[in-house]
Amino acid sequence: MTAMTTIAHHPTDGLLMAYSAGSLPEAFSLTVATHVSMCDECRARLGAFDTLGGALLEKEAAPMAGDSLAATVARIRAGGERVREWPLPRKAGVLPAPLCDYVGGDLEAVRWRPIGMGLKQAILPTARDATARLLFIPAGAAVPGHGHRGTELTLVLQGAFLDATARFGPGDIEVSNEDVTHTPVADIGADCICLAATDAPLRFRTLLPRLAQPFLRI
Amino acid sequence: MASTIETAESEDWVACMALIRDAADEAAFARLFGHFAPRVKAFLMRSGADAALAEEVAQDVMATLWRKAHLFDPTRASVATWIFTIARNRRIDALRRARRPEPEDLPWGPEPEPDQTEALALQQESAALGRALATLPDKQRVLIEKAYFGDLSHSEIAEQTGLPLGTIKSRIRLALDRLRHAMK
Numbered sequence: 216m217t218a219m220t221t222i223a224h225h226p227t228d229g230l231l232m233a234y235s236a237g238s239l240p241e242a243f244s245l246t247v248a249t250h251v252s253m254c255d256e257c258r259a260r261l262g263a264f265d266t267l268g269g270a271l272l273e274k275e276a277a278p279m280a281g282d283s284l285a286a287t288v289a290r291i292r293a294g295g296e297r298v299r300e301w302p303l304p305r306k307a308g309v310l311p312a313p314l315c316d317y318v319g320g321d322l323e324a325v326r327w328r329p330i331g332m333g334l335k336q337a338i339l340p341t342a343r344d345a346t347a348r349l350l351f352i353p354a355g356a357a358v359p360g361h362g363h364r365g366t367e368l369t370l371v372l373q374g375a376f377l378d379a380t381a382r383f384g385p386g387d388i389e390v391s392n393e394d395v396t397h398t399p400v401a402d403i404g405a406d407c408i409c410l411a412a413t414d415a416p417l418r419f420r421t422l423l424p425r426l427a428q429p430f431l432r433i
Numbered sequence: 434m435a436s437t438i439e440t441a442e443s444e445d446w447v448a449c450m451a452l453i454r455d456a457a458d459e460a461a462f463a464r465l466f467g468h469f470a471p472r473v474k475a476f477l478m479r480s481g482a483d484a485a486l487a488e489e490v491a492q493d494v495m496a497t498l499w500r501k502a503h504l505f506d507p508t509r510a511s512v513a514t515w516i517f518t519i520a521r522n523r524r525i526d527a528l529r530r531a532r533r534p535e536p537e538d539l540p541w542g543p544e545p546e547p548d549q550t551e552a553l554a555l556q557q558e559s560a561a562l563g564r565a566l567a568t569l570p571d572k573q574r575v576l577i578e579k580a581y582f583g584d585l586s587h588s589e590i591a592e593q594t595g596l597p598l599g600t601i602k603s604r605i606r607l608a609l610d611r612l613r614h615a616m617k
Contacts, residue, residue: 227591229587229590229591229592230587230591232580232590233580233587233590233591234533235521235581236521236580236581236583236585236590237521237522237524237525237529237533237583238580238583238585238586238587238590239533239587240531240587241531241532241533241534243587244532244533244534245534248533248534248535248536249534249536251536252536252537256613258536258539258612259609259612259613259615260609261536262509262510262514262608262609262612263605263606263608263609263612264605265510265514265517265518266510266511266514266558266559266562266605266608266612267562267566267577267581267605268514268517268518268521268581269510269511269513269514269515269516269517269559269563270513270559270562270563270566271476271517271566271577271578271581272469272472272473272476272513272516272517272520273472273513273563274472274563274566274567275472275475275476275479276471276472276474276475277471277474277475277478277484277487278471278474279470279471279474279488279491280488283470283488283491283492284463284466284467284470286492287466287470287492287495287496288459288462290492290493290496291496291499291500294496294500297457297499297500299503301503301504302538302539311536311537312536312537312538313534313535313536313537316534317534341532342531342532365588366588366591
């Protein structure tokens with residue numbers, strides 16, 4: 216899927232390399248996989264990091280057991296006839312395939328829960344080393360100002376948001392860390408839907424969201 | 434299942450993949466197995482698997498290569514790169530017991546007759562990247578190995594961004610140009 220608009224904000228080399236190496240927490244992998252689904256440039260960048268993995272694979276060998284080829288051929292035969300499965304053509308929708316897998320369908324299948332001021336969220340089922348959530352920010356509304364203890368990735372799926380640094384539209388990803396404190400505001404034109412993943416609780420600047428944090432798991 | 438390959442040593446892994454895909458050629462499979470299974474095993478052991486688990490998973494990776502041969506696209510990956518992605522995914526299942534969601538597939542699959550020139554250029558670019566890797570200063574090479582063998586956390590990799598790539602950056606850039614072209 217190629218986004219209609221030009222994507223201006225991409226994952227860092229470090230994130231793509233960690234995704235290629237397979238060392239990202241599941242919530243971050245989901246965010247990178249969703250971005251790559253929307254961005255052909257990053258699909259190529261990821262391919263280059265996989266090429267590096269292939270080059271490393273070539274470097275070292277460990278002897279296989281004496282009967283291992285025969286055992287593998289037996290394993291293949293036990294699997295029966297090869298079934299040539301091809302990727303299914305995807306239906307047009309808002310959510311790319313990796314996200315659809317977690318939601319159990321496209322946008323209409325999302326089970327939103329209100330979190331105040333018109334904002335809604337849906338926490339996605341991932342391993343607990345990082346969390347992933349879909350966020351619904353009504354046009355023109357703001358997410359309470361917050362800083363970050365770890366890394367937060369925010370990927371726009373629909374609409375756009377702005378913070379002090381830039382405007383983020385469909386396919387754009389913002390990478391925030393300890394240095395960034397921001398108050399994202401949804402563009403006035405349309406409601407904004409994002410995928411947000413974080414590996415540490417956010418640091419809200421005001422008391423009310425802080426009190427609600429344990430309940431909202433933000 | 435007669436083999437159509439000469440007995441002479443050849444390293445045309447792409448041709449072996451085509452023989453497996455089109456003719457279920459077991460001799461071609463044996464050649465790929467002889468070269469790549471020990472490499473997959475070493476990769477898994479470097480990533481923390483003991484010898485028995487690495488042997489088991491390496492066999493599984495090679496069986497997957499047979500079953501999914503029709504999905505291999507030589508204009509987008511070298512055989513080593515493609516096997517690396519299968520081995521990495523199995524490693525995450527077996528060692529980390531974690532999930533790694535994959536990007537959506539491109540709407541088109543591999544061409545039945547991939548462009549030979551493009552495929553060759555990509556294979557050569559991948560080989561050149563491998564040679565460049567060998568010339569890196571030890572410190573940089575070790576960092577890249579640690580990243581890919583799972584010894585660095587994602588934040589540690591992020592801190593190293595740009596640094597460990599050093600002199601191979603231009604080769605990665607060329608591989609990237611190839612891949613960009615293949616995506617068009």
